[in-house]
Amino acid sequence: xxxxxxxxxxxxxxxxxxxxxxxxxxxxxxxxxxxxxxxxxxxxxxxxxxxxxxxxxxxxxxxxxxxxxxxxxxxxxxxxxxxxxxxxxxxxxxxxxxxxxxxxxxxxxxxxxxxxxxxxxxxxxxxxxxxxxxxxxxxxxxxxxxxxxxxxxxxxxxxxxxxxxxxxxxxxxxxxxxxxxxxxxxxxxxxxxxxxxxxxxxxxxxxxxxxxxxxxxxxxxxxxxxxxxxxxxxxxxxxxxxxxxxxxxxxxxxxxxxxxxxxxxxxxxxxxxxxxxxxxxxxxxxxxxxxxxxxxxxxxxxxxxxxxxxxxxxxxxxxxxxxxxxxxxxxxxxxxxxxxxxxxxxxxxxxxxxxxxxxxxxxxxxxxxxxxxxxxxxxxxxxxxxxxxxxxxxxxxx
Amino acid sequence: xxxxxxxxxxxxxxxxxxxxxxxxxxxxxxxxxxxxxxxxxxxxxxxxxxxxxxxxxxxxxxxxxxxxxxxxxxxxxxxxxxxxxxxxxxxxxxxxxxxxxxxxxxxxxxxxxxxxxxxxxxxxxxxxxxxxxxxxxxxxxxxxxxxxxxxxxxxxxxxxxxxxxxxxxxxxxxxxxxxxxxxxxxxxxxxxxxxxxxxxxxxxxxxxxxxxxxxxxxxxxxxxxxxxxxxxxxxxxxxxxxxxxxxxxxxxxxxxxxxxxxxxxxxxxxxxxxxxxxxxxxxxxxxxxxxxxxxxxxxxxxxxxxxxxxxxxxxxxxxxxxxxxxxxxxxxxxxxxxxxxxxxxxxxxxxxxxxxxxxxxxxxxxxxxxxxxxxxxxxxxxxxxxxxxxxxxxxxxxxxxxxxxxxxxxxxxxxxxxxxxxxxxxxxxxxxxxxxxxxxxxxxxxxxxxxxxxxxxxxxxxxxxxxxxxxxxxxxxxxxxxxxxxxxxxxxxxxxxxxxxxxxxxxxxxxxxxxxxxxxxxxxxxxxxxxxxxxxxxx
Numbered sequence: 001x002x003x004x005x006x007x008x009x010x011x012x013x014x015x016x017x018x019x020x021x022x023x024x025x026x027x028x029x030x031x032x033x034x035x036x037x038x039x040x041x042x043x044x045x046x047x048x049x050x051x052x053x054x055x056x057x058x059x060x061x062x063x064x065x066x067x068x069x070x071x072x073x074x075x076x077x078x079x080x081x082x083x084x085x086x087x088x089x090x091x092x093x094x095x096x097x098x099x100x101x102x103x104x105x106x107x108x109x110x111x112x113x114x115x116x117x118x119x120x121x122x123x124x125x126x127x128x129x130x131x132x133x134x135x136x137x138x139x140x141x142x143x144x145x146x147x148x149x150x151x152x153x154x155x156x157x158x159x160x161x162x163x164x165x166x167x168x169x170x171x172x173x174x175x176x177x178x179x180x181x182x183x184x185x186x187x188x189x190x191x192x193x194x195x196x197x198x199x200x201x202x203x204x205x206x207x208x209x210x211x212x213x214x215x216x217x218x219x220x221x222x223x224x225x226x227x228x229x230x231x232x233x234x235x236x237x238x239x240x241x242x243x244x245x246x247x248x249x250x251x252x253x254x255x256x257x258x259x260x261x262x263x264x265x266x267x268x269x270x271x272x273x274x275x276x277x278x279x280x281x282x283x284x285x286x287x288x289x290x291x292x293x294x295x296x297x298x299x300x301x302x303x304x305x306x307x308x309x310x311x312x313x314x315x316x317x318x319x320x321x322x323x324x325x326x327x328x329x330x331x332x333x334x335x336x337x338x339x340x341x342x343x344x345x346x347x348x349x350x351x352x353x354x355x356x357x358x359x360x361x362x363x364x365x366x367x368x369x370x371x372x373x374x375x376x377x378x379x380x381x382x383x384x385x386x387x388x389x390x391x392x393x394x395x396x397x398x
Numbered sequence: 399x400x401x402x403x404x405x406x407x408x409x410x411x412x413x414x415x416x417x418x419x420x421x422x423x424x425x426x427x428x429x430x431x432x433x434x435x436x437x438x439x440x441x442x443x444x445x446x447x448x449x450x451x452x453x454x455x456x457x458x459x460x461x462x463x464x465x466x467x468x469x470x471x472x473x474x475x476x477x478x479x480x481x482x483x484x485x486x487x488x489x490x491x492x493x494x495x496x497x498x499x500x501x502x503x504x505x506x507x508x509x510x511x512x513x514x515x516x517x518x519x520x521x522x523x524x525x526x527x528x529x530x531x532x533x534x535x536x537x538x539x540x541x542x543x544x545x546x547x548x549x550x551x552x553x554x555x556x557x558x559x560x561x562x563x564x565x566x567x568x569x570x571x572x573x574x575x576x577x578x579x580x581x582x583x584x585x586x587x588x589x590x591x592x593x594x595x596x597x598x599x600x601x602x603x604x605x606x607x608x609x610x611x612x613x614x615x616x617x618x619x620x621x622x623x624x625x626x627x628x629x630x631x632x633x634x635x636x637x638x639x640x641x642x643x644x645x646x647x648x649x650x651x652x653x654x655x656x657x658x659x660x661x662x663x664x665x666x667x668x669x670x671x672x673x674x675x676x677x678x679x680x681x682x683x684x685x686x687x688x689x690x691x692x693x694x695x696x697x698x699x700x701x702x703x704x705x706x707x708x709x710x711x712x713x714x715x716x717x718x719x720x721x722x723x724x725x726x727x728x729x730x731x732x733x734x735x736x737x738x739x740x741x742x743x744x745x746x747x748x749x750x751x752x753x754x755x756x757x758x759x760x761x762x763x764x765x766x767x768x769x770x771x772x773x774x775x776x777x778x779x780x781x782x783x784x785x786x787x788x789x790x791x792x793x794x795x796x797x798x799x800x801x802x803x804x805x806x807x808x809x810x811x812x813x814x815x816x817x818x819x820x821x822x823x824x825x826x827x828x829x830x831x832x833x834x835x836x837x838x839x840x841x842x843x844x845x846x847x848x849x850x851x852x853x854x855x856x857x858x859x860x861x862x863x864x865x866x867x868x869x870x871x872x873x874x875x876x877x878x879x880x881x882x883x884x885x886x887x888x889x890x891x892x893x894x895x896x897x898x899x900x901x902x903x904x905x906x907x908x909x910x911x912x913x914x915x916x917x918x919x920x921x922x923x924x925x926x927x928x929x930x931x932x933x934x935x936x937x
Binding site (some may be wrong): 027043044046047050053054055159160163167225226227228309310336338339340341342398 | 463466467471472477478479480482498499626627628637747787788789790791795796933
């Protein structure tokens with residue numbers, strides 16, 4: 001007699017790499033992303049973070065949404081949707097993009113891969129089938145297909161990532177420049193590798209048909225054994241991306257289509273992403289609102305802060321004065337950075353107050369009692385972690 | 399006319415730190431190093447192609463975060479990574495695994511003793527309380543208890559306040575703790591001998607004391623009061639080896655306009671009218687400066703490079719009798735693969751850390767007995783780390799190197815001077831012990847560097863090969879370090895200072911001695927202070 005799981009409908013889906021990941025997730029620390037079971041961490045968040053900074057580590061990005069957008073109108077359609085000029089994305093190149101509502105409020109960010117003249121892949125954090133369909137309105141020759149379950153994707157990040165892929169037999173991987181796409185034959189199919197990632201370090205993302213996922217994992221882990229390979233989860237990702245000053249949904253921005261309260265979402269200019277908005281290209285969603293915003297200047301600006309002391313400024317308000325009487329912004333993400341040895345944060349601050357003093361009121365707990373400190377913040381222009389190897393081609397030997 | 403504002407003798411990490419802060423204050427400084435490489439005992443050298451050893455110090459925990467951050471050592475290439483999974487090897491098949499995860503660690507202790515698993519919470523709580531107090535004194539100059547200067551009185555009051563905040567009972571405990579032996583102290587908490595041995599081992603490292611010698615409990619504390627990113631007691635590795643620390647600080651020296659000269663051993667400190675005015679190098683060159691800072695140990699400074707006639711009465715004798723007995727050796731081994739140890743699960747995390755071959759308290763005490771008799775231990779205590787399991791830059795891929803800190807090894811042997819043959823026999827005793835836990839270990843050896851106290855003194859210049867520049871016993875700590883009356887970095891010769899581990903707060907790769915000395919120097923020269931305050935405020 002077969003028994004059926006009465007809770008099957010409520011259980012999380014498993015990614016293509018789950019059979020390997022579950023063995024290594026010693027702490028059973030699972031979270032969820034888009035309905036998939038997804039590791040918060042495997043062994044210890046800080047350990048995994050250091051694997052990213054010191055050796056190499058893999059991040060299961062199967063739950064990330066992937067769409068294949070194909071057809072004669074694919075480029076035009078995407079170009080009307082996102083703020084960047086898609087026509088400028090060369091073959092086998094990737095571009096980071098954002099897309100907005102007609103009011104210029106940001107819906108999501110993601111990456112667009114140009115796989116041929118009329119074929120693209122778009123990846124993003126949240127499902128956006130409906131918005132893609134809406135954006136395709138009026139274009140006859142474009143097909144949109146959700147390929148999230150067809151493609152298994154694994155991000156390999158860290159200084160030994162290139163050496164690991166070379167050892168795996170990916171000849172010529174070292175020639176890939178940032179945002180390049182390369183293809184390698186793999187068990188009769190194709191392994192696509194892009195030099196992309198979400199850690200601000202040297203790294204690659206591997207894209208493979210789902211049925212070859214475990215073969216790829218095994219070969220990668222065999223090659224990486226001598227290069228310190230280790231899986232990492234959401235917690236370590238969040239540390240690394242903050243050092244790289246990359247934004248996260250529900251942290252730095254609230255997706256516009258899920259925002260109830262007026263202007264509790266953001267514009268690309270507020271998020272320091274003005275460089276992604278191209279007013280010279282043909283019309284795109286949100287253009288006139290964004291043009292107005294550009295001329296007027298954003299109300300808030302996302303800033304990088306170096307904060308005194310060593311207690312993370314999580315959830316802190318930012319004030320113009322030490323007495324904390326004039327509130328001018330709020331911290332969106334904060335941490336002690338072990339690699340940089342600094343107390344870092346991203347914060348949304350009213351643009352008009354950026355030139356003055358910045359103070360953060362930090363609360364922290366010590367054996368059940370709350371303490372607070374008011375400490376000075378210094379504006380940083382560059383991301384906190386910017387190793388040269390992330391930009392160099394070929395990358396240096398770790 | 400002075401060529402330089404300051405000469406710093408010795409490019410160890412404290413000398414470099416001192417130079418960085420003086421240069422940052424605008425002083426024209428030069429660091430003089432006798433070797434053709436910098437770093438002193440925080441050094442990485444490639445002695446066999448493809449392998450980079452941390453030749454002396456090998457792990458890091460005491461480096462003050464405030465200095466790391468202030469000198470922007472990350473930008474100068476330094477990254478400290480915590481390591482995991484130390485295993486303590488008992489005399490027989492017993493193994494104690496120090497899992498990183500609290501729950502896992504508790505279960506592992508329980509496997510040995512339910513009592514001790516519980517007692518560990520109390521032990522760590524008490525140790526944390528003691529170390530918090532000590533940590534607050536690290537980046538402060540010890541007050542002179544005989545002085546009535548406002549600053550000394552202020553500092554004494556600060557200390558009194560910290561003490562009183564412990565509560566009355568703890569003050570008694572604290573004083574007891576300072577004078578006890580590690581083994582006796584641990585008897586208050588634990589019953590299992592392997593657990594006791596594992597916890598006691600920090601109490602003997604770098605010191606010519608045994609686990610049953612009074613004073614060893616303070617050494618234990620000294621080794622657990624550091625932290626990695628706020629995790630007190632954690633130890634980390636410097637990516638690229640310990641030399642990466644010295645190199646990063648040297649980067650900060652250069653950034654602030656300081657100069658570093660290698661192959662520039664100092665013969666003599668020049669003293670005129672009881673004031674230091676410069677140095678004479680071993681090659682006869684004379685360099686003059688407003689002040690001279692010695693990063694050498696106290697004994698070497700005042701018995702070797704300062705003329706006895708330039709010293710006030712009694713200082714030479716104090717220096718001569720400064721307790722700086724060497725007790726340890728270091729064996730660095732290049733390996734063609736990762737050694738496998740008996741009695742351990744095939745767990746990818748367990749071999750990412752260190753191995754402590756401690757045996758029992760009894761074994762450790764017997765090892766000390768050998769030292770007392772002028773021999774190296776025939777069954778030594780070994781603290782090992784395999785940095786290449788963590789750091790991809792220090793050995794070829796798939797190959798490894800193992801750092802072995804060995805106790806005990808005397809600076810002088812009962813049967814005559816050290817010879818290369820005796821040195822190798824000492825190395826062999828270490829291999830034999832490791833091999834007893836790792837069959838086939840010997841076959842993995844590609845290259846070895848064996849260092850007895852003799853080699854350490856000859857190469858690094860640490861008297862008797864003492865890794866702390868003087869033992870960390872209560873008679874030589876705080877305002878008595880290095881000598882009573884000279885606990886504030888100013889030395890018996892005017893315009894001369896000390897900045898090495900012979901000064902407060904003592905040994906370890908902390909950069910604190912160098913930074914504290916710089917603060918005092920800048921006060922004397924009426925310059926703006928460049929040394930940051932420590933960042934312990936929220937502990």
